[in-house]
Amino acid sequence: MNDFSANDGKRRPRINDTHVNLSHGSGGKAMRDLIADVFVGAFDNPSLSALEDQAVFDLKQLGTHGERLAFTTDTYVVDPLFFPGGDIGHLAVNGTVNDLAMSGARPLYLSCGVVLEEGLPIETLRRVVESMRQAALAAGVQIVTGDTKVVERGSADKLFINTAGIGVVPAGINISASRAQPGDAVIINGTLGDHGAAILIARGQLALQAEVPSDCQPLHELVAAMLRACPDIHCLRDATRGGLATVLNEFAQSSQVGIRLQEQTLPLREDVKGACEILGLDPLYLANEGKLVAVVPGEAVEAVLAAMRALPAGRDAACVGRVVAAPRGAVILETGFGGERVVDMLVGEQLPRIC
Structure with missing residues (x-):
């Protein structure tokens, strides 16, 4: 059921409650008023304002953008809710936009389902929803349907x-x-590990003076520019949980090729390097929320880099490696000291609840 359809009038009530309570998930007037005030008021658009149990689209209109649909879903449980450079709402919109963009798709429509813990301040919810509204506006997408659930205090963690x-x-x-080929190049659009470091610092786990902002940002415009420069991009993925290392291992295994990285070409903020050294973390595995990894034909490298660097999301783009025939399914890091090491797939979780 689309709970965002619960308000069937034009006038949207303003709720007086200061905290979420169980009646806000009851299906009655309290829930309808919460949805109408907080969600419909923020996300209102032609598809949502129909106030049905689903959003309905004209297939002919969708077809003007391309031939195939891309569909994705993700759930966000980041702790804390607010962190330097973003918050859970900003992250939820941009994360889903980026998952669509990694197929080359133009993102169009999002749904929003929320689980609220009893006792969550209404003002906190308003801040998150407003952040989602702004992120959706910036990305050019519409939030067209949704759902709201409330659970007892202690059954979830806020939101x-x-x-x-x-x-x-x-x-x-x-x-x-599965399309990586020997001779291809590996490109990233900027510094690694910023989001993971931002969450660590926001949790108070590091006594660092500098503030590292999350890199959370939409990437679909960057991808569109890359495709204009090289329509034949072979592989593309955003380096979220598991970081660059995990993405490259997935490429190497799916394509049955080897990938060699050059350590000296990897862009890293000094603050992120310091955080990793303090905690013994490897920045290759640290999470990002605004970084992509592309595998492109070798002859297209300069054109793709130029297109990326012309946009803010790609100004620090760099070629960091190459695809080779062997060893198949393996990622090798060539270190700055002239040695090399195998970069395995991440086992376990370096840092839980980062998105």
């Missing part, structure tokens, strides 16, 4: 969000983890 997204893939785009 969880699920977002699903629909986009359309233009004709002629064929991006897949």
